Amino acid sequence: MTRALLALALLLPVGLVAGCGGEEDGTTLRVLAAASLAGSFEELAEELERTHDGVEVQVSSGGSTDLVAQVREGAPADVLATADTATMDVAVADGLIDGAPRTIATNVLQLAVPPGNPAGVTGLADLGDPADPPDLDRDVALVVCAPEVPCGAAAQRLARAAGVVLSPVSEERSVTDVLGKVISGEADAGLVYATDVRAVGDAVQGIVLPEAAEAVNRYPVAALADSAEPDLAREFLDLVLGDLGRQVLRDAGFGPPGPPS
Amino acid sequence: MTPGVPRWLLLPAALGAAFVLLPLVAIVARVPWGDFDELVTSEASREALLLSLRTSATSTVLCVLLGVPMAAVLARTSFPGQGVVRSLVLLPLVLPPVVGGLALLYTFGRRGLLGETLDVLGVQVAFSTAAVVLAQTFVALPFLVLSLEGALRTAGERYELVAATLGARPTTVFRRVTLPLVLPGLLSGAVLAFARALGEFGATVTFAGSLEGVTRTMPTQIYLLRETDADGAVALSLVLVVVAVLVIGLATRGRTAARGLS
Numbered sequence: 001m002t003r004a005l006l007a008l009a010l011l012l013p014v015g016l017v018a019g020c021g022g023e024e025d026g027t028t029l030r031v032l033a034a035a036s037l038a039g040s041f042e043e044l045a046e047e048l049e050r051t052h053d054g055v056e057v058q059v060s061s062g063g064s065t066d067l068v069a070q071v072r073e074g075a076p077a078d079v080l081a082t083a084d085t086a087t088m089d090v091a092v093a094d095g096l097i098d099g100a101p102r103t104i105a106t107n108v109l110q111l112a113v114p115p116g117n118p119a120g121v122t123g124l125a126d127l128g129d130p131a132d133p134p135d136l137d138r139d140v141a142l143v144v145c146a147p148e149v150p151c152g153a154a155a156q157r158l159a160r161a162a163g164v165v166l167s168p169v170s171e172e173r174s175v176t177d178v179l180g181k182v183i184s185g186e187a188d189a190g191l192v193y194a195t196d197v198r199a200v201g202d203a204v205q206g207i208v209l210p211e212a213a214e215a216v217n218r219y220p221v222a223a224l225a226d227s228a229e230p231d232l233a234r235e236f237l238d239l240v241l242g243d244l245g246r247q248v249l250r251d252a253g254f255g256p257p258g259p260p261s
Numbered sequence: 262m263t264p265g266v267p268r269w270l271l272l273p274a275a276l277g278a279a280f281v282l283l284p285l286v287a288i289v290a291r292v293p294w295g296d297f298d299e300l301v302t303s304e305a306s307r308e309a310l311l312l313s314l315r316t317s318a319t320s321t322v323l324c325v326l327l328g329v330p331m332a333a334v335l336a337r338t339s340f341p342g343q344g345v346v347r348s349l350v351l352l353p354l355v356l357p358p359v360v361g362g363l364a365l366l367y368t369f370g371r372r373g374l375l376g377e378t379l380d381v382l383g384v385q386v387a388f389s390t391a392a393v394v395l396a397q398t399f400v401a402l403p404f405l406v407l408s409l410e411g412a413l414r415t416a417g418e419r420y421e422l423v424a425a426t427l428g429a430r431p432t433t434v435f436r437r438v439t440l441p442l443v444l445p446g447l448l449s450g451a452v453l454a455f456a457r458a459l460g461e462f463g464a465t466v467t468f469a470g471s472l473e474g475v476t477r478t479m480p481t482q483i484y485l486l487r488e489t490d491a492d493g494a495v496a497l498s499l500v501l502v503v504v505a506v507l508v509i510g511l512a513t514r515g516r517t518a519a520r521g522l523s
Contacts, residue, residue, distance in 0.1 A: 065488045141388065146471065148488040169388040170470025171477075173485055177466060185372040186387045 026054030029232045030076055032067040033059055034083035034150075036107065036175065036195050037219065040252045041081070044239055055232065063174055064088075064150060071096050071224060078227040079236055081219060083107075084150035088220040098227065101220035104240055105254035107193045108212040109151070109158050112182045112204040119188035124162045124209060127189065143178050143187040146171035151178070154217050155191045161214030166191075179204065193217070198253040216255070285502070292499055293492040300496040308474045309482035310500065316390060316478060317458040320397035324454040327398075328405035329447065333435070335406070336413035351403045361399055362467025369395060370468075392469035393476050397458035404457050405450040412446020413439070452512035456505050 033041045038061035045057035064082035068091045082088045088101045119140045127142050145152030159166045172178045181187040183203045197206035223233040369386045424434045462480035469476040487494040
Protein backbone atom coordinates (compact mmCIF):
# COMPACT_ATOMS: atom_id res chain seq x y z
CA MET A 1 0.00 0.00 0.00
CA THR A 2 2.68 2.44 1.05
CA ARG A 3 4.71 1.45 -1.95
CA ALA A 4 1.77 2.02 -4.27
CA LEU A 5 1.19 5.45 -2.73
CA LEU A 6 4.83 6.31 -3.12
CA ALA A 7 4.82 5.28 -6.77
CA LEU A 8 1.71 7.35 -7.28
CA ALA A 9 3.31 10.34 -5.59
CA LEU A 10 6.34 10.05 -7.82
CA LEU A 11 4.35 9.61 -11.01
CA LEU A 12 1.70 12.19 -10.30
CA PRO A 13 3.79 15.26 -11.12
CA VAL A 14 4.87 13.66 -14.40
CA GLY A 15 1.24 13.10 -15.35
CA LEU A 16 0.29 16.62 -14.39
CA VAL A 17 3.12 18.20 -16.34
CA ALA A 18 2.43 16.04 -19.37
CA GLY A 19 -1.20 17.09 -19.21
CA CYS A 20 -0.25 20.71 -19.69
CA GLY A 21 0.71 20.24 -23.32
CA GLY A 22 -2.86 20.34 -24.52
CA GLU A 23 -4.09 19.01 -27.82
CA GLU A 24 -2.97 20.64 -31.01
CA ASP A 25 -5.47 20.12 -33.76
CA GLY A 26 -5.37 23.02 -36.22
CA THR A 27 -2.53 25.32 -37.03
CA THR A 28 -1.14 27.79 -34.54
CA LEU A 29 0.48 31.07 -35.52
CA ARG A 30 2.71 32.44 -32.78
CA VAL A 31 3.14 36.19 -32.75
CA LEU A 32 5.62 37.93 -30.44
CA ALA A 33 4.73 41.58 -29.99
CA ALA A 34 6.16 44.46 -27.99
CA ALA A 35 3.96 45.18 -24.98
CA SER A 36 2.57 48.41 -26.43
CA LEU A 37 1.35 46.56 -29.54
CA ALA A 38 -0.35 43.74 -27.64
CA GLY A 39 -3.88 45.16 -27.63
CA SER A 40 -3.88 46.04 -31.34
CA PHE A 41 -2.34 42.71 -32.31
CA GLU A 42 -4.94 40.76 -30.29
CA GLU A 43 -7.61 42.49 -32.33
CA LEU A 44 -5.88 41.67 -35.62
CA ALA A 45 -5.27 38.09 -34.46
CA GLU A 46 -9.00 37.64 -33.94
CA GLU A 47 -9.60 38.91 -37.44
CA LEU A 48 -7.19 36.34 -38.89
CA GLU A 49 -8.81 33.57 -36.82
CA ARG A 50 -12.23 34.65 -38.08
CA THR A 51 -11.23 34.42 -41.73
CA HIS A 52 -9.14 31.23 -41.41
CA ASP A 53 -10.83 28.07 -40.17
CA GLY A 54 -8.85 26.00 -37.71
CA VAL A 55 -6.19 28.63 -37.28
CA GLU A 56 -5.32 29.82 -33.82
CA VAL A 57 -3.20 32.94 -33.33
CA GLN A 58 -1.31 33.28 -30.07
CA VAL A 59 -0.03 36.76 -29.26
CA SER A 60 2.69 36.80 -26.60
CA SER A 61 3.73 40.23 -25.50
CA GLY A 62 6.73 41.42 -23.53
CA GLY A 63 9.71 43.71 -23.60
CA SER A 64 11.28 43.80 -27.06
CA THR A 65 14.65 42.58 -25.80
CA ASP A 66 13.02 39.67 -23.97
CA LEU A 67 11.19 38.69 -27.13
CA VAL A 68 14.37 38.69 -29.23
CA ALA A 69 16.15 36.69 -26.52
CA GLN A 70 13.33 34.12 -26.55
CA VAL A 71 13.61 33.70 -30.32
CA ARG A 72 17.39 33.39 -30.06
CA GLU A 73 17.01 30.64 -27.45
CA GLY A 74 14.74 28.71 -29.78
CA ALA A 75 11.22 29.60 -28.69
CA PRO A 76 8.82 28.60 -31.48
CA ALA A 77 7.49 31.79 -33.11
CA ASP A 78 6.42 33.03 -36.52
CA VAL A 79 6.13 36.81 -36.35
CA LEU A 80 8.10 39.38 -34.35
CA ALA A 81 7.19 43.02 -33.75
CA THR A 82 9.47 45.19 -31.60
CA ALA A 83 9.11 48.64 -30.08
CA ASP A 84 12.14 50.09 -31.84
CA THR A 85 14.38 49.52 -34.83
CA ALA A 86 17.50 48.98 -32.70
CA THR A 87 16.10 45.79 -31.14
CA MET A 88 14.91 44.54 -34.53
CA ASP A 89 18.37 45.25 -35.96
CA VAL A 90 19.81 42.88 -33.36
CA ALA A 91 17.39 40.17 -34.47
CA VAL A 92 18.33 40.80 -38.11
CA ALA A 93 22.05 40.67 -37.30
CA ASP A 94 21.52 37.36 -35.48
CA GLY A 95 19.91 35.90 -38.59
CA LEU A 96 16.55 35.38 -36.90
CA ILE A 97 14.52 37.32 -39.45
CA ASP A 98 13.15 36.24 -42.82
CA GLY A 99 13.26 39.12 -45.30
CA ALA A 100 13.42 42.79 -44.37
CA PRO A 101 11.48 44.22 -41.40
CA ARG A 102 8.80 46.79 -42.26
CA THR A 103 7.64 49.72 -40.18
CA ILE A 104 3.99 49.43 -39.13
CA ALA A 105 3.57 52.41 -36.86
CA THR A 106 5.25 55.23 -35.02
CA ASN A 107 4.93 56.51 -31.50
CA VAL A 108 6.00 59.67 -29.71
CA LEU A 109 6.70 60.38 -26.08
CA GLN A 110 4.30 62.29 -23.87
CA LEU A 111 4.51 63.42 -20.29
CA ALA A 112 2.14 61.43 -18.11
CA VAL A 113 1.08 63.17 -14.91
CA PRO A 114 -1.30 62.03 -12.15
CA PRO A 115 -4.91 63.25 -12.57
CA GLY A 116 -5.10 66.92 -11.62
CA ASN A 117 -1.39 67.38 -12.29
CA PRO A 118 -0.50 68.12 -8.62
CA ALA A 119 3.00 69.38 -9.44
CA GLY A 120 1.71 71.70 -12.17
CA VAL A 121 3.96 70.32 -14.89
CA THR A 122 3.51 72.03 -18.26
CA GLY A 123 6.38 70.69 -20.33
CA LEU A 124 9.97 69.55 -20.48
CA ALA A 125 11.24 72.92 -19.29
CA ASP A 126 9.78 72.21 -15.82
CA LEU A 127 11.80 69.03 -15.52
CA GLY A 128 15.35 70.15 -16.03
CA ASP A 129 17.43 73.17 -16.83
CA PRO A 130 19.68 73.44 -19.84
CA ALA A 131 22.37 74.87 -17.59
CA ASP A 132 21.65 72.64 -14.60
CA PRO A 133 23.41 69.29 -14.38
CA PRO A 134 21.41 66.50 -12.75
CA ASP A 135 21.45 67.15 -9.03
CA LEU A 136 19.20 66.71 -6.03
CA ASP A 137 16.73 69.24 -7.34
CA ARG A 138 13.61 67.22 -6.71
CA ASP A 139 10.88 69.81 -6.98
CA VAL A 140 9.30 67.65 -9.63
CA ALA A 141 9.78 63.91 -9.22
CA LEU A 142 10.31 62.69 -12.78
CA VAL A 143 10.47 59.01 -13.68
CA VAL A 144 11.78 57.81 -17.03
CA CYS A 145 12.78 54.51 -18.64
CA ALA A 146 16.44 53.53 -18.32
CA PRO A 147 18.55 54.36 -21.39
CA GLU A 148 19.02 50.62 -21.94
CA VAL A 149 15.39 50.11 -22.99
CA PRO A 150 13.70 51.59 -26.10
CA CYS A 151 11.50 54.09 -24.24
CA GLY A 152 14.55 55.28 -22.28
CA ALA A 153 16.61 55.69 -25.43
CA ALA A 154 13.74 57.72 -26.88
CA ALA A 155 13.64 59.86 -23.72
CA GLN A 156 17.33 60.62 -24.12
CA ARG A 157 16.91 61.56 -27.78
CA LEU A 158 14.02 63.79 -26.78
CA ALA A 159 16.01 65.52 -24.02
CA ARG A 160 18.88 66.12 -26.42
CA ALA A 161 16.56 67.53 -29.06
CA ALA A 162 14.99 69.83 -26.49
CA GLY A 163 18.34 70.84 -25.02
CA VAL A 164 17.26 69.77 -21.55
CA VAL A 165 19.18 67.72 -18.99
CA LEU A 166 16.70 65.44 -17.22
CA SER A 167 17.29 64.55 -13.59
CA PRO A 168 14.93 61.65 -12.91
CA VAL A 169 14.44 60.16 -9.45
CA SER A 170 14.21 56.73 -11.01
CA GLU A 171 15.09 55.00 -14.30
CA GLU A 172 12.69 52.12 -14.78
CA ARG A 173 12.99 49.09 -17.00
CA SER A 174 9.63 49.37 -18.67
CA VAL A 175 6.86 51.76 -19.54
CA THR A 176 4.59 49.82 -17.19
CA ASP A 177 6.90 50.56 -14.27
CA VAL A 178 7.01 54.26 -15.16
CA LEU A 179 3.22 54.43 -15.44
CA GLY A 180 2.83 52.57 -12.15
CA LYS A 181 4.84 55.24 -10.35
CA VAL A 182 2.77 58.02 -11.91
CA ILE A 183 -0.61 56.36 -11.36
CA SER A 184 0.19 55.77 -7.69
CA GLY A 185 1.18 59.42 -7.33
CA GLU A 186 4.72 58.54 -6.21
CA ALA A 187 6.08 60.45 -9.19
CA ASP A 188 4.89 63.83 -10.45
CA ALA A 189 5.59 63.04 -14.08
CA GLY A 190 6.76 60.20 -16.30
CA LEU A 191 7.95 60.05 -19.89
CA VAL A 192 5.98 57.37 -21.74
CA TYR A 193 4.54 56.83 -25.20
CA ALA A 194 1.35 58.51 -26.37
CA THR A 195 -0.26 55.05 -26.77
CA ASP A 196 0.52 54.18 -23.14
CA VAL A 197 -1.21 57.32 -21.91
CA ARG A 198 -4.25 56.47 -23.99
CA ALA A 199 -4.26 52.82 -22.86
CA VAL A 200 -4.63 53.59 -19.15
CA GLY A 201 -7.54 55.99 -19.67
CA ASP A 202 -8.24 58.40 -16.84
CA ALA A 203 -5.53 57.04 -14.55
CA VAL A 204 -3.10 59.64 -15.90
CA GLN A 205 -3.20 62.83 -17.94
CA GLY A 206 -1.03 63.21 -21.01
CA ILE A 207 0.86 66.37 -21.86
CA VAL A 208 1.78 66.64 -25.53
CA LEU A 209 5.39 67.69 -26.08
CA PRO A 210 6.20 69.76 -29.16
CA GLU A 211 9.79 68.51 -29.02
CA ALA A 212 8.58 64.90 -29.33
CA ALA A 213 8.52 65.09 -33.12
CA GLU A 214 12.33 65.07 -32.95
CA ALA A 215 12.40 61.62 -31.38
CA VAL A 216 9.88 59.45 -33.18
CA ASN A 217 9.91 55.74 -32.41
CA ARG A 218 9.38 53.26 -35.24
CA TYR A 219 7.77 49.84 -34.75
CA PRO A 220 9.09 47.22 -37.19
CA VAL A 221 7.50 43.86 -37.84
CA ALA A 222 8.98 40.82 -39.57
CA ALA A 223 8.49 37.12 -40.18
CA LEU A 224 10.91 34.84 -38.38
CA ALA A 225 13.37 32.64 -40.24
CA ASP A 226 12.48 29.55 -38.19
CA SER A 227 8.74 29.95 -38.66
CA ALA A 228 6.80 26.71 -39.04
CA GLU A 229 3.99 28.58 -40.82
CA PRO A 230 5.70 30.98 -43.23
CA ASP A 231 2.61 31.42 -45.43
CA LEU A 232 0.34 32.21 -42.52
CA ALA A 233 2.99 34.54 -41.09
CA ARG A 234 3.00 36.46 -44.39
CA GLU A 235 -0.77 36.71 -44.32
CA PHE A 236 -0.64 38.14 -40.83
CA LEU A 237 1.96 40.69 -41.93
CA ASP A 238 -0.27 41.70 -44.83
CA LEU A 239 -3.15 42.13 -42.41
CA VAL A 240 -1.10 44.32 -40.06
CA LEU A 241 0.25 46.42 -42.92
CA GLY A 242 -3.13 46.66 -44.65
CA ASP A 243 -6.01 49.07 -44.15
CA LEU A 244 -7.47 47.25 -41.17
CA GLY A 245 -4.10 47.07 -39.44
CA ARG A 246 -3.56 50.77 -39.95
CA GLN A 247 -7.01 51.55 -38.61
CA VAL A 248 -6.56 49.43 -35.47
CA LEU A 249 -3.13 50.91 -34.76
CA ARG A 250 -4.39 54.44 -35.33
CA ASP A 251 -7.24 53.83 -32.89
CA ALA A 252 -4.70 52.77 -30.28
CA GLY A 253 -2.93 56.12 -30.63
CA PHE A 254 -0.05 55.13 -32.91
CA GLY A 255 1.15 57.48 -35.61
CA PRO A 256 1.30 56.47 -39.29
CA PRO A 257 4.41 54.51 -40.34
CA GLY A 258 5.51 57.39 -42.55
CA PRO A 259 8.09 57.19 -45.32
CA PRO A 260 10.42 54.17 -45.12
CA SER A 261 13.65 55.06 -43.36
CA MET B 262 28.68 5.12 11.46
CA THR B 263 25.38 7.00 11.39
CA PRO B 264 22.21 5.07 10.69
CA GLY B 265 22.04 6.70 7.25
CA VAL B 266 18.96 6.80 5.06
CA PRO B 267 17.07 4.15 3.13
CA ARG B 268 18.80 3.64 -0.18
CA TRP B 269 15.74 4.51 -2.28
CA LEU B 270 15.98 8.09 -1.00
CA LEU B 271 19.24 8.59 -2.84
CA LEU B 272 17.77 8.76 -6.34
CA PRO B 273 15.22 11.55 -5.69
CA ALA B 274 17.83 13.33 -3.57
CA ALA B 275 20.31 13.25 -6.44
CA LEU B 276 17.60 14.40 -8.85
CA GLY B 277 16.80 17.30 -6.56
CA ALA B 278 20.45 18.28 -6.30
CA ALA B 279 20.86 18.12 -10.08
CA PHE B 280 17.75 20.22 -10.52
CA VAL B 281 19.29 22.98 -8.41
CA LEU B 282 22.87 22.65 -9.62
CA LEU B 283 22.40 22.25 -13.37
CA PRO B 284 21.06 25.78 -13.93
CA LEU B 285 24.04 27.04 -11.94
CA VAL B 286 26.37 25.09 -14.21
CA ALA B 287 24.55 26.53 -17.23
CA ILE B 288 25.16 30.05 -15.91
CA VAL B 289 28.85 29.44 -15.33
CA ALA B 290 29.13 27.98 -18.84
CA ARG B 291 27.72 31.18 -20.32
CA VAL B 292 30.00 33.60 -18.48
CA PRO B 293 32.22 35.51 -20.90
CA TRP B 294 35.43 34.96 -18.94
CA GLY B 295 37.47 37.12 -21.33
CA ASP B 296 35.66 40.32 -20.38
CA PHE B 297 34.74 39.17 -16.89
CA ASP B 298 36.95 41.66 -15.04
CA GLU B 299 35.76 44.58 -17.10
CA LEU B 300 32.09 43.65 -16.73
CA VAL B 301 32.24 43.09 -13.02
CA THR B 302 34.37 46.08 -12.07
CA SER B 303 32.44 48.65 -14.10
CA GLU B 304 31.30 51.69 -12.15
CA ALA B 305 27.63 50.68 -12.36
CA SER B 306 28.32 47.12 -11.17
CA ARG B 307 30.42 48.23 -8.22
CA GLU B 308 27.84 50.80 -7.16
CA ALA B 309 25.12 48.17 -7.37
CA LEU B 310 27.08 45.58 -5.38
CA LEU B 311 28.01 48.05 -2.64
CA LEU B 312 24.43 49.28 -2.43
CA SER B 313 23.16 45.69 -2.23
CA LEU B 314 25.58 44.78 0.55
CA ARG B 315 24.80 47.95 2.50
CA THR B 316 21.03 47.67 2.24
CA SER B 317 20.98 43.91 2.87
CA ALA B 318 23.10 44.32 6.00
CA THR B 319 20.81 47.08 7.27
CA SER B 320 17.74 44.99 6.50
CA THR B 321 19.22 42.03 8.35
CA VAL B 322 19.82 44.16 11.44
CA LEU B 323 16.22 45.41 11.24
CA CYS B 324 15.01 41.83 10.82
CA VAL B 325 16.89 40.78 13.98
CA LEU B 326 15.62 43.76 15.99
CA LEU B 327 12.02 43.12 14.98
CA GLY B 328 12.09 39.38 14.34
CA VAL B 329 13.60 38.15 17.61
CA PRO B 330 10.80 39.67 19.75
CA MET B 331 8.23 38.42 17.25
CA ALA B 332 9.58 34.87 17.33
CA ALA B 333 9.80 34.94 21.15
CA VAL B 334 6.19 36.08 21.48
CA LEU B 335 4.99 33.49 18.97
CA ALA B 336 6.95 30.63 20.56
CA ARG B 337 6.63 31.41 24.26
CA THR B 338 3.19 32.88 24.75
CA SER B 339 -0.29 31.87 23.79
CA PHE B 340 -3.10 34.24 23.03
CA PRO B 341 -6.36 33.97 21.15
CA GLY B 342 -5.87 34.18 17.42
CA GLN B 343 -2.19 33.33 17.61
CA GLY B 344 -2.43 30.94 14.67
CA VAL B 345 -3.98 33.64 12.53
CA VAL B 346 -1.34 36.17 13.57
CA ARG B 347 1.42 33.71 12.69
CA SER B 348 -0.05 33.06 9.25
CA LEU B 349 -0.42 36.77 8.57
CA VAL B 350 3.10 37.55 9.67
CA LEU B 351 4.40 34.92 7.26
CA LEU B 352 2.37 36.39 4.42
CA PRO B 353 5.36 38.01 2.65
CA LEU B 354 6.62 34.45 2.01
CA VAL B 355 3.76 33.67 -0.33
CA LEU B 356 2.95 37.16 -1.55
CA PRO B 357 4.45 37.78 -5.01
CA PRO B 358 7.20 40.35 -4.30
CA VAL B 359 5.69 42.77 -6.82
CA VAL B 360 2.45 42.73 -4.83
CA GLY B 361 4.50 43.18 -1.67
CA GLY B 362 6.00 46.26 -3.28
CA LEU B 363 2.54 47.58 -4.09
CA ALA B 364 1.45 46.95 -0.51
CA LEU B 365 4.44 48.94 0.74
CA LEU B 366 3.60 51.68 -1.73
CA TYR B 367 0.06 51.86 -0.39
CA THR B 368 1.49 52.08 3.12
CA PHE B 369 4.57 54.28 2.93
CA GLY B 370 4.03 55.96 -0.43
CA ARG B 371 3.19 59.62 -0.81
CA ARG B 372 -0.51 58.82 -0.98
CA GLY B 373 -0.26 55.77 1.27
CA LEU B 374 -1.72 55.11 4.71
CA LEU B 375 1.28 56.62 6.49
CA GLY B 376 2.36 58.87 3.64
CA GLU B 377 0.96 62.11 5.02
CA THR B 378 2.19 61.42 8.53
CA LEU B 379 5.68 60.77 7.18
CA ASP B 380 5.46 63.91 5.06
CA VAL B 381 4.63 66.01 8.12
CA LEU B 382 7.64 64.50 9.87
CA GLY B 383 9.75 65.49 6.88
CA VAL B 384 10.47 61.89 5.89
CA GLN B 385 10.44 61.17 2.15
CA VAL B 386 10.60 57.43 1.54
CA ALA B 387 9.81 57.51 -2.16
CA PHE B 388 12.75 56.70 -4.45
CA SER B 389 15.23 56.65 -1.54
CA THR B 390 17.63 54.01 -0.28
CA ALA B 391 15.37 53.73 2.77
CA ALA B 392 12.65 52.39 0.48
CA VAL B 393 15.01 49.62 -0.66
CA VAL B 394 15.70 48.67 2.97
CA LEU B 395 11.97 48.65 3.74
CA ALA B 396 11.28 46.37 0.77
CA GLN B 397 14.08 43.99 1.71
CA THR B 398 13.08 43.88 5.37
CA PHE B 399 9.47 43.19 4.42
CA VAL B 400 10.32 40.12 2.37
CA ALA B 401 13.16 38.87 4.60
CA LEU B 402 11.54 39.18 8.04
CA PRO B 403 9.45 35.98 7.84
CA PHE B 404 12.58 33.92 7.17
CA LEU B 405 14.12 35.04 10.44
CA VAL B 406 10.91 34.71 12.45
CA LEU B 407 10.20 31.25 11.05
CA SER B 408 13.63 29.74 11.70
CA LEU B 409 14.00 31.36 15.12
CA GLU B 410 10.55 30.28 16.25
CA GLY B 411 11.43 26.73 15.22
CA ALA B 412 14.68 26.91 17.17
CA LEU B 413 12.86 28.25 20.25
CA ARG B 414 10.31 25.44 20.14
CA THR B 415 12.99 22.78 19.69
CA ALA B 416 15.07 24.19 22.55
CA GLY B 417 12.08 23.93 24.89
CA GLU B 418 11.44 25.82 28.11
CA ARG B 419 13.22 23.56 30.60
CA TYR B 420 16.27 25.76 31.21
CA GLU B 421 14.19 28.89 31.29
CA LEU B 422 11.94 27.37 33.95
CA VAL B 423 14.95 26.36 36.04
CA ALA B 424 16.45 29.85 35.76
CA ALA B 425 13.14 31.40 36.74
CA THR B 426 12.74 29.16 39.79
CA LEU B 427 16.25 30.18 40.81
CA GLY B 428 15.02 33.75 40.92
CA ALA B 429 16.10 35.15 37.55
CA ARG B 430 13.89 37.92 36.17
CA PRO B 431 12.28 37.45 32.73
CA THR B 432 14.77 39.84 31.12
CA THR B 433 17.71 37.98 32.63
CA VAL B 434 16.27 34.63 31.54
CA PHE B 435 15.77 35.92 28.01
CA ARG B 436 19.24 37.43 27.81
CA ARG B 437 21.26 34.77 29.62
CA VAL B 438 19.37 31.57 28.85
CA THR B 439 17.00 31.84 25.91
CA LEU B 440 19.16 33.81 23.48
CA PRO B 441 22.41 31.83 23.97
CA LEU B 442 20.39 28.62 23.63
CA VAL B 443 18.99 29.56 20.22
CA LEU B 444 22.00 31.48 18.94
CA PRO B 445 22.69 28.97 16.12
CA GLY B 446 19.05 29.23 15.05
CA LEU B 447 19.22 33.02 15.20
CA LEU B 448 22.37 33.03 13.07
CA SER B 449 20.93 30.79 10.38
CA GLY B 450 17.76 32.85 10.42
CA ALA B 451 19.79 36.01 9.95
CA VAL B 452 21.72 34.40 7.09
CA LEU B 453 18.48 33.39 5.39
CA ALA B 454 17.16 36.91 5.83
CA PHE B 455 20.37 38.41 4.43
CA ALA B 456 20.31 36.09 1.43
CA ARG B 457 16.68 36.89 0.74
CA ALA B 458 17.37 40.62 1.03
CA LEU B 459 20.34 40.30 -1.33
CA GLY B 460 18.20 38.67 -3.98
CA GLU B 461 15.19 40.91 -3.45
CA PHE B 462 13.98 42.39 -6.68
CA GLY B 463 10.25 42.56 -7.27
CA ALA B 464 9.27 44.64 -4.25
CA THR B 465 12.27 46.92 -4.77
CA VAL B 466 11.49 47.84 -8.39
CA THR B 467 7.83 48.34 -7.56
CA PHE B 468 8.32 50.37 -4.42
CA ALA B 469 11.75 52.01 -4.55
CA GLY B 470 12.48 52.49 -8.24
CA SER B 471 15.86 52.17 -9.86
CA LEU B 472 18.59 54.82 -9.86
CA GLU B 473 22.30 54.15 -9.86
CA GLY B 474 23.87 54.51 -6.43
CA VAL B 475 20.53 55.22 -4.73
CA THR B 476 18.07 52.41 -5.38
CA ARG B 477 19.63 50.24 -8.09
CA THR B 478 20.69 47.07 -6.28
CA MET B 479 22.44 44.10 -7.90
CA PRO B 480 19.28 42.24 -8.98
CA THR B 481 17.87 45.42 -10.54
CA GLN B 482 21.18 46.14 -12.26
CA ILE B 483 21.29 42.57 -13.60
CA TYR B 484 17.73 42.86 -14.86
CA LEU B 485 18.52 46.13 -16.60
CA LEU B 486 21.88 45.02 -18.00
CA ARG B 487 20.11 42.12 -19.69
CA GLU B 488 18.49 44.64 -22.01
CA THR B 489 21.75 45.53 -23.70
CA ASP B 490 24.31 42.98 -22.56
CA ALA B 491 23.06 39.52 -21.66
CA ASP B 492 26.63 38.28 -21.07
CA GLY B 493 27.28 41.10 -18.63
CA ALA B 494 24.10 40.21 -16.78
CA VAL B 495 25.26 36.59 -16.50
CA ALA B 496 28.66 37.64 -15.19
CA LEU B 497 27.07 39.91 -12.62
CA SER B 498 24.68 37.15 -11.52
CA LEU B 499 27.68 34.96 -10.86
CA VAL B 500 29.14 37.65 -8.60
CA LEU B 501 25.89 37.74 -6.66
CA VAL B 502 25.91 33.94 -6.32
CA VAL B 503 29.53 33.97 -5.09
CA VAL B 504 28.79 36.71 -2.55
CA ALA B 505 25.78 34.79 -1.27
CA VAL B 506 27.77 31.54 -1.00
CA LEU B 507 30.57 33.34 0.86
CA VAL B 508 28.15 34.88 3.34
CA ILE B 509 26.39 31.58 3.94
CA GLY B 510 29.74 29.82 4.34
CA LEU B 511 30.98 32.36 6.89
CA ALA B 512 27.73 32.19 8.81
CA THR B 513 27.79 28.38 8.89
CA ARG B 514 31.23 28.60 10.48
CA GLY B 515 29.92 31.14 12.96
CA ARG B 516 27.01 28.85 13.64
CA THR B 517 29.26 25.90 14.37
CA ALA B 518 31.30 28.07 16.70
CA ALA B 519 28.15 29.30 18.42
CA ARG B 520 26.96 25.75 18.92
CA GLY B 521 30.29 24.91 20.51
CA LEU B 522 29.74 27.75 23.00
CA SER B 523 26.19 26.96 24.01
